Amino acid sequence: MSTTDRGRELTVREAAQRAQRAEETIRRWIWAGKLPARKLGAGYQVREADLDAIATGVPAPREPAEPHRTLGEWAAAVKAWRAGLGQSPRGDAGQLVIEDRAERSERGDR
Numbered sequence: 001m002s003t004t005d006r007g008r009e010l011t012v013r014e015a016a017q018r019a020q021r022a023e024e025t026i027r028r029w030i031w032a033g034k035l036p037a038r039k040l041g042a043g044y045q046v047r048e049a050d051l052d053a054i055a056t057g058v059p060a061p062r063e064p065a066e067p068h069r070t071l072g073e074w075a076a077a078v079k080a081w082r083a084g085l086g087q088s089p090r091g092d093a094g095q096l097v098i099e100d101r102a103e104r105s106e107r108g109d110r
Contacts, residue, residue, distance in 0.1 A: 009045040018048070019055040029054060072105035 012030075016023040029035035030044055035054050037044040069077065078098050 008048040008050055010051060012044055012046070015046050015051050017052060021055070026051075037049075070105060071101050075102035075105060 001074045008019065010018065012023050012026045015026045019026065026046070027044070030037045030046070035046055061063050075098050079102070082095070082098075
């Protein structure tokens with residue numbers, strides 16, 4: 001952490017801890033231009049005030065609405081959803097992926 005004419009600066013790790021977000025989220029904000037930063041060696045430095053401004057304007061991630069499913073459960077749910085769309089049960093790339101995942105799940109592959 002340093003203090004310059006730009007104000008108090010934080011590393012990506014410090015910024016992530018302060019904002020209670022993942023380091024990758026902080027980097028994405030920087031790369032997207034949402035969070036001003038300066039490159040210092042191999043890392044980035046962000047102003048504390050800039051971080052606070054962006055972190056308060058972005059809602060915190062929430063827990064998934066549904067519990068995690070197994071691959072087979074996911075494939076079955078997608079298959080049921082697609083059946084409700086009135087599309088043919090086979091024929092496009094998405095369906096082939098679903099079928100492949102269902103077969104892998106039955107075999108115990110990951």
